[in-house]
Amino acid sequence: MRGIAGRAVDEETWEELEEALILADVGLPTTGRLLDAVRARAAAEKVGDTDSVVAILREEIAALLDGSTGRDLVVEPGEPNVWLFVGVNGVGKTTTIGKLAAQQSDAGRSVVLAAADTFRAAAAEQLQLWGERVGAAVVRGQEGADPGSVIYDAMAAASGRSADLVLVDTAGRLHTKVNLMEELKKLRRIVDRTAGACKEVLLVIDATTGQNGLAQARQFAEAVDVTGIALTKLDGTAKGGIVLAIQGELGIPVKIVGVGEGVDDLMAFDPAEFAAALFE
Amino acid sequence: MFDALSERFEGIFGRLRSRGRLTPKDLDEVAREIRLALIEADVNLRAIMQFIARVKEQASGAEVAKSLSPAQQVIKIVHDELVATLGGTTGKLTMSPKPPTVVMLAGLQGSGKTTAAGKLARLLKAQGLQPLLVGADLQRPAAVEQLRILAERVDVPFYSEQSAPADVARGAMEEAARLGRNVVIVDTAGRLQIDAALMDELRGVRDVAMPHNTLLVVDAMTGQEAVNVAEAFNDAVGLDGVILTKIDGDARGGAALSVKEVVGKPILFAGTGENLEDFEPFHPDRMASRILGMGDVLTLIEKAEEAFDEEQVRKAEAILRQGQFDLDDFLGQLQQVKKMGPLQGVIGMLPGVPKEVKDAQIDDRELARVEAIIHSMTMEERRNPAIVNGSRRVRIARGSGTTTSDVNNLLKQFKQMQQMMRGMGFGRPGKKGKRPRLPVPGL
Numbered sequence: 258m259r260g261i262a263g264r265a266v267d268e269e270t271w272e273e274l275e276e277a278l279i280l281a282d283v284g285l286p287t288t289g290r291l292l293d294a295v296r297a298r299a300a301a302e303k304v305g306d307t308d309s310v311v312a313i314l315r316e317e318i319a320a321l322l323d324g325s326t327g328r329d330l331v332v333e334p335g336e337p338n339v340w341l342f343v344g345v346n347g348v349g350k351t352t353t354i355g356k357l358a359a360q361q362s363d364a365g366r367s368v369v370l371a372a373a374d375t376f377r378a379a380a381a382e383q384l385q386l387w388g389e390r391v392g393a394a395v396v397r398g399q400e401g402a403d404p405g406s407v408i409y410d411a412m413a414a415a416s417g418r419s420a421d422l423v424l425v426d427t428a429g430r431l432h433t434k435v436n437l438m439e440e441l442k443k444l445r446r447i448v449d450r451t452a453g454a455c456k457e458v459l460l461v462i463d464a465t466t467g468q469n470g471l472a473q474a475r476q477f478a479e480a481v482d483v484t485g486i487a488l489t490k491l492d493g494t495a496k497g498g499i500v501l502a503i504q505g506e507l508g509i510p511v512k513i514v515g516v517g518e519g520v521d522d523l524m525a526f527d528p529a530e531f532a533a534a535l536f537e
Numbered sequence: 538m539f540d541a542l543s544e545r546f547e548g549i550f551g552r553l554r555s556r557g558r559l560t561p562k563d564l565d566e567v568a569r570e571i572r573l574a575l576i577e578a579d580v581n582l583r584a585i586m587q588f589i590a591r592v593k594e595q596a597s598g599a600e601v602a603k604s605l606s607p608a609q610q611v612i613k614i615v616h617d618e619l620v621a622t623l624g625g626t627t628g629k630l631t632m633s634p635k636p637p638t639v640v641m642l643a644g645l646q647g648s649g650k651t652t653a654a655g656k657l658a659r660l661l662k663a664q665g666l667q668p669l670l671v672g673a674d675l676q677r678p679a680a681v682e683q684l685r686i687l688a689e690r691v692d693v694p695f696y697s698e699q700s701a702p703a704d705v706a707r708g709a710m711e712e713a714a715r716l717g718r719n720v721v722i723v724d725t726a727g728r729l730q731i732d733a734a735l736m737d738e739l740r741g742v743r744d745v746a747m748p749h750n751t752l753l754v755v756d757a758m759t760g761q762e763a764v765n766v767a768e769a770f771n772d773a774v775g776l777d778g779v780i781l782t783k784i785d786g787d788a789r790g791g792a793a794l795s796v797k798e799v800v801g802k803p804i805l806f807a808g809t810g811e812n813l814e815d816f817e818p819f820h821p822d823r824m825a826s827r828i829l830g831m832g833d834v835l836t837l838i839e840k841a842e843e844a845f846d847e848e849q850v851r852k853a854e855a856i857l858r859q860g861q862f863d864l865d866d867f868l869g870q871l872q873q874v875k876k877m878g879p880l881q882g883v884i885g886m887l888p889g890v891p892k893e894v895k896d897a898q899i900d901d902r903e904l905a906r907v908e909a910i911i912h913s914m915t916m917e918e919r920r921n922p923a924i925v926n927g928s929r930r931v932r933i934a935r936g937s938g939t940t941t942s943d944v945n946n947l948l949k950q951f952k953q954m955q956q957m958m959r960g961m962g963f964g965r966p967g968k969k970g971k972r973p974r975l976p977v978p979g980l
Binding site for chain 1: 685792
């Protein structure tokens with residue numbers, strides 16, 4: 258994008274902007290809508306140079322992402338608080354939980370980790386190692402055990418020791434697998450037996466994900482009422498533009514962003530910064 | 538969402554159906570549609586440009602065959618070019634004349650390397666080889682443990698040590714010699730292609746293990762980034778092939794084309810499910826249809842050819858045309874379809890079937906129930922369902938272990954289907970939205 262700075266806006270400019278958005282995995286429909294809005298504003302504001310047009314585009318992107326209600330992860334003092342982590346295989350659910358557990362512990366909250374991914378080999382060990390690293394209790398079952406019972410036990414353990422927060426790791430599942438999505442609904446119902454306990458259902462999306470991310474968000478939201486997106490692996494060159502489509506079409510906000518494998522590599526989501534990074 | 542490529546083409550060509558040859562202007566318009574379709578399928582923009590240039594070249598010189606409409610002609614060219622691009626030797630590792638043959642898996646975090654390693658070991662073992670699984674991912678917590686468990690499950694020896702990845706590789710080669718294993722599969726840590734230190738580390742592992750097959754593991758859901766990843770890994774360690782994972786979802790899988798354009802090496806295997814046996818040689822033709830949004834037509838045709846008795850198909854067609862389709866004919870068709878495998882799989886492969894239908898959960902047990910109901914009817918009842926009265930209904934329900942309302946539903950839906958078929962005049966393509974409902978719940 259730097260190459261076009263300062264030039265007068267012509268058709269080539271629009272094509273380059275379109276390419277930049279598509280290369281960021283924003284997708285055709287959202288790209289079209291964004292550029293239509295920018296064209297309209299550029300005409301109305303009589304803007305003719307590329308710098309201003311790019312600035313308008315960034316504003317539009319940030320505005321689209323900002324259209325959502327709060328981004329803070331909800332914890333109510335003195336109540337049971339459960340955050341459920343869901344997503345397809347390999348997006349980084351367990352790592353995200355590990356990092357969040359560290360941050361929450363640092364913030365003075367006592368955290369219980371529920372290893373409800375009883376399917377993937379050694380998933381519980383992975384969470385256990387994170388628990389040891391950050392000083393959080395880990396509740397786990399046997400491999401192949403009923404994930405629902407793990408959640409139940411974790412919530413009981415949290416209540417027994419008056420922990421502030423339960424982070425539930427679930428098995429990665431493709432959103433097209435009906436039986437696995439049914440299982441996930443069941444897990445959510447187990448959390449919901451304690452009314453009001455389920456404060457967040459975070460869908461973890463890998464920044465390298467293409468247009469399929471929208472289908473993932475749609476199916477997971479339908480199954481377990483997703484409250485926000487955790488966008489992972491943003492430390493690479495992938496831009497994660499599919500979250501624009503997810504926000505635009507489904508109204509699900511990005512809440513946190515993963516930028517590495519270290520304990521501290523987890524940040525709050527900043528729409529303006531995200532918009533700027535799309536054109537780097 | 539846009540329609541499948543074939544429908545877009547039909548639109549463009551609708552007005553020039555009579556013409557015999559494609560003009561350059563037609564081709565530009567077609568190229569635009571191909572581009573949009575491939576963007577939707579997550580093919581990288583650069584890969585699309587290269588691909589379209591080749592398609593244009595093929596199309597401009599092509600004589601239009603009499604048997605094909607221009608739309609069909611172009612689709613065939615696009616499809617063939619896509620198959621050619623995605624093709625190459627598949628499902629075969631390069632075997633070293635001097636064992637062991639070494640396979641190194643590399644890729645981004647979460648692409649599915651460890652699972653692929655376990656699945657590959659199972660496959661090779663089933664082919665009579667003696668693999669050794671090596672855990673050189675010392676980065677991710679419990680990654681080594683994960684591979685150790687997979688090795689146990691597929692009953693293959695496992696090696697790892699707590700040192701450095703290159704040392705693990707060295708130790709593994711000695712272990713393979715000691716145990717007389719003829720294939721060594723090295724799982725490495727996931728890494729970003731821009732992480733210079735970790736890419737150096739990967740080169741270090743390669744220099745020790747000297748793999749005959751350095752395979753990039755790529756998630757089928759990857760977007761535009763696939764090109765950058767493939768390019769960087771290829772530059773760093775020199776790739777020999779690709780494993781495409783998680784293709785059992787509904788991603789269009791354009792990453793396959795992106796990677797292939799960049800690396801030029803074959804896509805060898807595809808991960809097709811949660812279980813260790815869900816791993817097969819990659820099928821370029823099926824992937825091409827999927828990227829173009831045309832359904833898995835070829836697979837379906839193959840399956841249909843295997844399952845359907847030609848004579849029976851002709852008979853059924855004649856009956857349909859005359860609008861005299863009775864429950865006995867329906868039963869016959871049901872049994873033919875069943876031979877093609879689980880209904881969900883068959884429907885998933887059909888092009889043009891609405892997404893809601895594909896997503897609908899179709900229980901094969903429902904089919905069994907429908908079959909049971911028809912079996913419990915007399916021939917006369919099957920030919921003329923109108924005679925089924927209250928007492929017959931009770932008898933049929935009892936005989937089939939269902940309820941009278943199940944029987945009612947089937948009869949009602951069958952009647953609607955009959956009316957639809959007559960109304961449409963079966964044989965001509967139906968108008969959109971007028972698809973007859975089959976008397977099977979969910980369809």
